[in-house]
Amino acid sequence: MKIRPLADRVVIQMLEAEEKTKSGIILTGTAKEQPQIAEVVEVGPGGVVDGKEIKMEVEKGNKVLFSKYAGTEVKVEGEEYIILRQSDILAVVE
Amino acid sequence: MKIRPLADRVVIQMLEAEEKTKSGIILTGTAKEQPQIAEVVEVGPGGVVDGKEIKMEVEKGNKVLFSKYAGTEVKVEGEEYIILRQSDILAVVE
Amino acid sequence: MKIRPLADRVVIQMLEAEEKTKSGIILTGTAKEQPQIAEVVEVGPGGVVDGKEIKMEVEKGNKVLFSKYAGTEVKVEGEEYIILRQSDILAVVE
């Protein structure tokens, strides 16, 4: 089974806490908005979204920072994913 | 009797709970927004919507994930449907 | 006397409860938004609305589903009508 996101949407999966510690990324907590790190598992086709040409800039396997309140959580075959728009991804961590 | 959606609207029908379990998709509950899975039963013609050319990307029979608070529920000849815009569909599950 | 709607507006008239039952359409009640069924009695000319070319897709006699909170109610010569924009019509029922 595969989740195929539409338009400029991206499917990501949270990295486990241990992985975060290993990778040296610790997210600070603020009252306003908590960033999170996740791995990209599926990328939509992009194309014309809301009348504007969107080119996808992230790819499968990228580690990304995104805003906590962005996107929608889903659970498929026991795995949890988040589906969000590419514009809700802040940065790629390399 | 047939529901013919206008513009970029799509008519979907919720999958039964048993089907969801069979298909291995379980949706997590969040306070913010609960995604749902449904099957596409009718697809609007697309075309120019709000002055922008919309191409329909989903088709009859697709299983789709969508946001709970999107769309309008209707009941026709005893069957319940939801009518929403294609842009409220997050992903196709294959 | 005739109501001639401007721009992309459509004049519709609610179907009686009996008719709805006969036609097999029952509308579910949700806290959020209740769809309704009505018959189209007048259609505006379309054209350029808010700087965008609008083509009218519904015609007199169409049975349509629309959102309850859309439009404005008027009573002319004892008959009640609703005037709404075409974009507030969800689907045509055939």
Add this chain to the structure above:
Amino acid sequence: MKIRPLADRVVIQMLEAEEKTKSGIILTGTAKEQPQIAEVVEVGPGGVVDGKEIKMEVEKGNKVLFSKYAGTEVKVEGEEYIILRQSDILAVVE
């Protein structure tokens, strides 16, 4: 003295209750928005408004239906008028 409306604005004057009864138009009261009937007394020149070409579709003498909460009331030489945008006019009654 004359009120010359700017851009896509229209000056209208409410019809007296008696006239409404004569003309057979009775407006239903809803909690949300009460439509009203009035006669057009002045029409703005249209042209480019908010960067969009607006063509005036109503003319002096037209009886029009409009939303109660649209427009601004003024009193000139003892007469009450309402100034609103053409887009707040729902329909012409003929």
Add this chain to the structure above:
Amino acid sequence: MKIRPLADRVVIQMLEAEEKTKSGIILTGTAKEQPQIAEVVEVGPGGVVDGKEIKMEVEKGNKVLFSKYAGTEVKVEGEEYIILRQSDILAVVE
């Protein structure tokens, strides 16, 4: 000293109550929005405002009707003025 308004702004000055009575314009009070009459004393150059070409339609000396809550009040050399955008002017009274 002179106030030179930028872009599509207009400087107006309220007419005295006596003048209003003489001119026969009485403004009705509504809970929503009170129109007012004033004389235009300075007109901005217009041009491209928010990416749209604005042509100034009012001129010095025009008596104009405008919405009470539009604009900003200033006092220069003992005189009170209001600075507002041309789009907040409803009509010219002639």
Add this chain to the structure above:
Amino acid sequence: MKIRPLADRVVIQMLEAEEKTKSGIILTGTAKEQPQIAEVVEVGPGGVVDGKEIKMEVEKGNKVLFSKYAGTEVKVEGEEYIILRQSDILAVVE
């Protein structure tokens, strides 16, 4: 040290109360919005801002009227400045 504003931003500095009195400008207090007078000390380059070409119309040394709630206050080397967009400047006083 110099503040170089980006895009269509302008750096201004409030005129002292004495100067205002000398220049004959007194600002009236309203509950809604209090205009203020200041001197322009730095002007951004303009150019394409939010996809629109912005031409800067104010220059260093101009006395300007602006809305109190516009912009952000900063203090550099003991001097207080306000950084705002040119569109928040109402008028130049000459």
Add this chain to the structure above:
Amino acid sequence: MKIRPLADRVVIQMLEAEEKTKSGIILTGTAKEQPQIAEVVEVGPGGVVDGKEIKMEVEKGNKVLFSKYAGTEVKVEGEEYIILRQSDILAVVE
């Protein structure tokens, strides 16, 4: 490890209080919005963002003033950063 911001985003790092004092920049506190000073550490590629061509105007090493409530805080390998859009940067301090 490196944070690569997407689109028109910029990664900045707050200057220490001592540095601010040395550089002579003191930020005033207002109830509305507190500006802050930081150093640019990474700059996104710009390009087409929301259908508009964005050219990046800041570069690594620039000292910038920005609005406190803009952006998202992250902590990578013990260092705290803020990721914001270039349009949330008010000015470069030179």
